Amino acid sequence: MVGVHGRIINCVKLPRYAEAKFRYNFFMDKLNLVQQISVAALPLLFAITLHEVAHGWAAKQLGDKTAMMLGRLTLNPLKHIDPVGTILVPGLLILSGFIFGNGLGFIFGWAKPVPVNWDQLRNPKRDMALVAVAGPLANFMMALLWAFFAKLAIELQSPFASEPMLFMGGIGISINLILMVLNLLPIPPLDGSRVVSSVLSGPLAWKYNRIEPYGFLILMGLLVTGILGPVLSYPLPALQQMVTRLAGL
Numbered sequence: 475m476v477g478v479h480g481r482i483i484n485c486v487k488l489p490r491y492a493e494a495k496f497r498y499n500f501f502m503d504k505l506n507l508v509q510q511i512s513v514a515a516l517p518l519l520f521a522i523t524l525h526e527v528a529h530g531w532a533a534k535q536l537g538d539k540t541a542m543m544l545g546r547l548t549l550n551p552l553k554h555i556d557p558v559g560t561i562l563v564p565g566l567l568i569l570s571g572f573i574f575g576n577g578l579g580f581i582f583g584w585a586k587p588v589p590v591n592w593d594q595l596r597n598p599k600r601d602m603a604l605v606a607v608a609g610p611l612a613n614f615m616m617a618l619l620w621a622f623f624a625k626l627a628i629e630l631q632s633p634f635a636s637e638p639m640l641f642m643g644g645i646g647i648s649i650n651l652i653l654m655v656l657n658l659l660p661i662p663p664l665d666g667s668r669v670v671s672s673v674l675s676g677p678l679a680w681k682y683n684r685i686e687p688y689g690f691l692i693l694m695g696l697l698v699t700g701i702l703g704p705v706l707s708y709p710l711p712a713l714q715q716m717v718t719r720l721a722g723l
Contacts, residue, residue: 511565513638517646518564519551521616521653522585526554528612529605530588536601538594546588559584587663599672606668613654614717620646621721628723651713655706661693662686 527549530541541547546554555561563584595601624643627636658666662685671679685692696702 513641514564514645514649517620517642517649519560521613521646521649522560523549523551523554524612524616525609525653525657526585526588528608529590532605532608533588533590533595533601536604537596538591540591540594541588544589554585556584556586603669603672606665606672609665610654610657613650613657614713617647617650617654617713617717618720620644620650621717621723625721625723647714647717651710651717652706655709655713659705662689664689664693 527547530547533540534542534547551560590605592598592602595605620643623646624640627639627643630636630639657664658669660666660670662671662683667682667686667689671683674682693702696705
């Protein structure tokens, strides 16, 4: 296996995924904070932007054109950036990882929610769930694309391009899978709660959705108390293995 600038790191041939993880960690340890942020910015912006676009696109296919009419079915990140969820929270997580030496293993954020008029959907109760799962599904597909990107980085064996590409691919996989699992939590207004609400009876769904104003506080409470990390980390290894195997890593 060839490392930075062609230097031999390990003469034993590792499995593709093990090689990718080894080189990813090797390269990540060399980056300062500004470099880590600059390389992680693109995967993060794509992850949160396409997540929201997927919601709007699914709603459009099911009868609601609100997001399209408001110009939210665009890949322009400026249309989706939320100052807190897109900039502040990810920035603080990157900074804390750098300060405490945890790297970039746990980053998440969010964009401005795409507006959906549930009354415009052809079958509101069913379509609510379909629109909701479109976002996490988009994150899974992006994680798979970043895994192919990481595979390309290994194939290139370039002393100048492979390591940055591998770092970006690893960050893209991690961020998208974290966002996928995070959004499937049944905490209103996260996507998982829309799925739960769609299978509840009217009165129960109404009571359940009354939690929504407190959803952000619940999420931040789980983060601060250290509960959120283990909850998200539990399914991540299996998902990561699935994605890397599909990409041939």
